[in-house]
Amino acid sequence: xxxxxxxxxxxxxxxxxxxxxxxxxxxxxxxxxxxxxxxxxxxxxxxxxxxxxxxxxxxxxxxxxxxxxxxxxxxxxxxxxxxxxxxxxxxxxxxxxxxxxxxxxxxxxxxxxxxxxxxxxxxxxxxxxxxxxxxxxxxxxxxxxxxxxxxxxxxxxxxxxxxxxxxxxxxxxxxxxxxxxxxxxxxxxxxxxxxxxxxxxxxxxxxxxxxxxxxxxxxxxxxxxxxxxxxxxxxxxxxxxxxxxxxxxxxxxxxxxxxxxxxxxxxxxxxxxxxxxxxxxxxxxxxxxxxxxxxxxxxxxxxxxxxxxxxxxxxxxxxxxxxxxxxxxxxxxxxxxxxxxxxxxxxxxxxxxxxxxxxxxxxxxxxxxxxxxxxxxxxxxxxxxxxxxxxxxxxxxxxxxxxxxxxxxxxxxxxxxxxxxxxxxxxxxxxxxxxxxxxxxxxxxxxxxxxxxxxxxxxxxxxxxxxxxxxxxxxxxxxxxxxxxxxxxxxxxxxxxxxxxxxxxxxxxxxxxxxxxxxxxxxxxxxxxxxxxxxxxxxxxxxxxxxxxxxxxxxxxxxxxxxxxxxxxxxxxxxxxxxxxxxxxxxxxxxxxxxxxxxxxxxxxxxxxxxxxxxxxxxxxxxxxxxxxxxxxxxxxxxxxxxxxxx
Numbered sequence: 291x292x293x294x295x296x297x298x299x300x301x302x303x304x305x306x307x308x309x310x311x312x313x314x315x316x317x318x319x320x321x322x323x324x325x326x327x328x329x330x331x332x333x334x335x336x337x338x339x340x341x342x343x344x345x346x347x348x349x350x351x352x353x354x355x356x357x358x359x360x361x362x363x364x365x366x367x368x369x370x371x372x373x374x375x376x377x378x379x380x381x382x383x384x385x386x387x388x389x390x391x392x393x394x395x396x397x398x399x400x401x402x403x404x405x406x407x408x409x410x411x412x413x414x415x416x417x418x419x420x421x422x423x424x425x426x427x428x429x430x431x432x433x434x435x436x437x438x439x440x441x442x443x444x445x446x447x448x449x450x451x452x453x454x455x456x457x458x459x460x461x462x463x464x465x466x467x468x469x470x471x472x473x474x475x476x477x478x479x480x481x482x483x484x485x486x487x488x489x490x491x492x493x494x495x496x497x498x499x500x501x502x503x504x505x506x507x508x509x510x511x512x513x514x515x516x517x518x519x520x521x522x523x524x525x526x527x528x529x530x531x532x533x534x535x536x537x538x539x540x541x542x543x544x545x546x547x548x549x550x551x552x553x554x555x556x557x558x559x560x561x562x563x564x565x566x567x568x569x570x571x572x573x574x575x576x577x578x579x580x581x582x583x584x585x586x587x588x589x590x591x592x593x594x595x596x597x598x599x600x601x602x603x604x605x606x607x608x609x610x611x612x613x614x615x616x617x618x619x620x621x622x623x624x625x626x627x628x629x630x631x632x633x634x635x636x637x638x639x640x641x642x643x644x645x646x647x648x649x650x651x652x653x654x655x656x657x658x659x660x661x662x663x664x665x666x667x668x669x670x671x672x673x674x675x676x677x678x679x680x681x682x683x684x685x686x687x688x689x690x691x692x693x694x695x696x697x698x699x700x701x702x703x704x705x706x707x708x709x710x711x712x713x714x715x716x717x718x719x720x721x722x723x724x725x726x727x728x729x730x731x732x733x734x735x736x737x738x739x740x741x742x743x744x745x746x747x748x749x750x751x752x753x754x755x756x757x758x759x760x761x762x763x764x765x766x767x768x769x770x771x772x773x774x775x776x777x778x779x780x781x782x783x784x785x786x787x788x789x790x791x792x793x794x795x796x797x798x799x800x801x802x803x804x805x806x807x808x809x810x811x812x813x814x815x816x817x818x819x820x821x822x823x824x825x826x827x828x829x830x831x832x833x834x835x836x837x838x839x840x841x842x843x844x845x846x847x848x849x850x851x852x853x854x855x856x857x858x859x860x861x862x863x864x865x866x867x868x869x870x871x872x873x874x875x876x877x878x879x880x881x882x883x884x885x886x887x888x889x890x891x892x893x894x895x896x897x898x899x900x901x902x903x904x905x906x907x908x909x910x911x912x913x914x915x916x917x918x919x920x921x922x923x924x925x926x927x928x929x930x931x932x933x934x935x936x937x
Contacts, residue, residue, distance in 0.1 A: 379414050385421065395430070401441065413452065417441070420466075428453040428479075432468075434498075435459070435484065440466035447472075447501070449479035451509065457498055458484040459533065470501035474529070478509030481531075483520045498522075499529040516543060516617045540612060543620035548886050552628035555884035556609055556877065606879045608821040611769035623766035629824045631725045633873040633888030634679050634688045635758070636810035636831045639729060639781060642692040642718040643754050645675045645928035646733055647783050647806070648899070648917050649696055650712060650750045654739045655841070655857075656903060656911065656934060666701030669934040673716065677919075677926035680889035685723050688889070692718040692729075700737070708739045712752070724763040731756045735783075744791040746800075754781040758812075764822040773819035775826075779812040789841065797844050802861075804837040816878060827874040827883070833867040839897060851908055859899035863919065865891060892921025901930075909936045 374392045377383045381397040390406040393399065395415035401423065408425040411417045415430040420439025426432075429450040434440040435458025447470045449455065459465050468474070481498070504527060513520045517538050523530035540553035608627060612620055649671045675692040694717065700710025712735045720727030735752035755778075762773040789802035809832040817823040839861025846854045871888035901915025913932040919925070 377415065385419075400438070402439075411453075425472075428455075430454070431456055433458075434466050434468060436464045436466050438466075440468045442469045443471060445472040446470070447474045447499070449475060449477045451478045453477070453479040455479060455481050455498075455508075456484050457481060457531065459494075459496060459531075465496040465498075465531075467497045468499045468501075470499060472501070473503045473505050474499050474501035476504070476506040476508055476529070478506065480510045480512055481508040481520075481522060482512040483515065483531075493534045494532075496531045496533070497528055498531050501527055503527065504529055514616045515614060516620055517613045517615070535613065540620070540624065543615075543617050544624055545621050546625070548628050548630045548633075549621070549624045551884040551886065553624055555882040557606075557880045557882075606821045606877065606881075608764070608769055608771065608877075609880075611767050615767045619766055623764075623769075626724060626762075626764045626766065627822055627877075628886060629762065629826075629873075629875060630886050630888070631688060631722055631727075631762070632760070632824075632826055632829075632875065633871045633886040635720075635727070635760075635779075635812065635873075636829060636871040637679055637869075637888060637891055638688055638690045638720055639718070639756060639758075639779060640808050640810055641677050641679070641924075641926050642675060642690050642716070642729065643731065643733065643752070643781055643783065644919070644926060645673050645692070645917065645930065646696065646712075646714060646716075646735070646752050646754075647750060647785050648928065649673060649930055649932075650698065650735065650737050650752070651748060651785075651787065652901075652913075652915060652930070652932065653698055653700075653710070653934070654737065654748050656913065656932075665937050666699060667934055667936045668699040669697075669932060671696045671698075672931045673714075673928060674930075675926070675928040677924070679891075679924050681923050681925060683889075688720060688722045688725075690718055690720050692716050694731070696733070698737075700739070706740050706742060708741075710737045710739075711735070712737065720760075724765075726761040728759050729756050730758075744793070746787075746789045746791065748787040748789070750783075750785050752781075752783040754783075756780065760817075762817070762819075762822075769822075771820040771822040773817040773823050775815050775817040777813055777815040777826075779810065781811075782809045783807070787837075797842060800841040800843075802837075802839055802841060804839070804861075806835040806837070808833055808835070821877075821879050823878045824875045825878050829871070829873055831868065831871050833865050833869055833891075835863055835865050837861050837863050837897065851905070853905040855903040855905075857899070857901045857903065857915070859897070859917075861897035863895045863897050865893050869893065889923070892924050895919050895921035895924075910934070 374394055375389065377393065377395045377397045377399045379396040382400070383397065384400045385403045385405070387403045388406070389403070392407040393405055393409045394412065395409060395417055396412045397414070398416045399409070399411075399418075401409075401417070401419035401421035404422040406424055408427065409417060409423045411426070411428040411430045411432065413429045416433055417426065417428065417431070418433040418438045419441060422442045422444065424443075425445040425447075426441065426443050427448045427450075429452060431454050432449070433456040435456075437458070437460075447468065457465075504524060507524055508522055511520055511522055517536060517540070519534050519536040521532045521534070523532060540556070541550055544550040544553050612623055615623060653669050653671070673692065673694045673696060676690065678687045678689040680687040694715055696712060696714035698710055698712035700708050703709050712733070714733040716729075716731045716733065718729035718731065720729070731754050733752055733754045735750060737748070737750035740747040758777045758779055760775040760777075764771045764773065783806065785804060785806040787802055787804040789800045792799040792801070810830065812829040814826060814828045816825045839859060842858045844856055846856075848854065869891040873886045873888070874883055875886060876883045897917070897919055899915060899917040901913060903911055903913040905911045911934045913934070915930050915932070916927070917930070918927040
């Protein structure tokens, strides 16, 4: 008779039943080592990233629970396993849920949830986040700041001698506090102050650790801020941090004369003694293995605005941002705030209009001695000019590029004299490090030519009206400001040249001497923007010049009246007077007036001009030429195309 008794159900280990239930409910993603007699259980494919279990090598060992679960990615559920979890080196793990196991951290572990057991941070690991842990032992780094928050520790916090607490302070005075339900053992670890970038940092007090008991002190306080001093205060239950302005002046970070003049003019806000921090009462923490995450309780923000500044007017945020910088950042910030480019606007403008006088001389040089008694002529020149001031400065040099058109005409007024007038329109772009500028220029002028046989006298004067605009970008330590300015300026150029034509064979050789006067004048203007805006006084500068040169020409006559004339002009130029521009300026929102000096023009430079003139008929001539001026630190070059018609 067949046995009709019910079959005995298979018996599974309790941990396997718990795992199967968790997988069915979608509450866990843990891959277990495959048993020798069972099929492998794969984690759900829809969950990513997944904690992965590292199995034992032998089949016999695989029947035991694995030692570690490798964790990376992001976790937002509840998980509980009997072995340890591990965040491997060079990996990141973010916990948004609840973990009921010990965690070893060799990588980056950001906890916004809860860990029901202890967390061990290796020397290569970093722990952060506002979540809750049962206990925390740190040999690596513990990062705390207002943005990431601070942990709540139910039992003890232990810092090893080689550990580092990275403590960030928000510029508005906010900070985060580590809450410890048991003992906080500091263990001679290092406290490193990390400033959160922003527009303000001032004298203030902060609570770093609030515990049932504080044991020991920090072995070292590392503060990279050049102008602030951090001092740790210890009580039986709290570790405080006092931030105060030290005695290091801004001048120590200035690396140039212009920077030193700027920092000597600014008004630094007066600091007062910081208020005593309000003691934090640590809430009672239940000793349970899993609690809901406490994401907001660990952040300590003063309930009242920190009473750190005692000034009649609101402090300049640009200057306050300097307080939260190190020496390298401060040096760069001071250069940006000083507005040194304005001192070079005069020389850059004069360099941009220099081709105008060269073009006028070229028009007069094109008139042959035998044609000076003819009728008049009209000519048009297209100009493209580029150059730079301060070539050794590299990317910080002020570069300029000009494009324009010039129209002129002249006629005979006597057997020896010709008179002419010109008009022109140019546009110039200025460019440097975090600086842009534009010039819209209108130019008018007059010139005269007297020809007495081989002796020629050439005179000219050009007046320019310039509508200028500037843009500056200031950015450092979280402070950003975009500044715009508009101004009006004028230029005057006067020149005279005497040349003597030596007709040697088929060559026209003309040595010449030239003197000139250049003047620049700019109106006062004020930038629009934030606290980095500057107010500029009017600026005026002038200098004189003398040129010695030799001009060569070789006319080549072709059939049908065509003639090609190559030209070469080589000279030496010397400048007299003050060749360095200056600007008197001040911060709009506070500070005294200071003087900025620009790049010095080269006293001596080489002049070179080469061109071709093609007379296609007795009345029409086309020309193309290049003129350049090169000195030790500055350069300027122009390409000109010309059409001339005799009438």
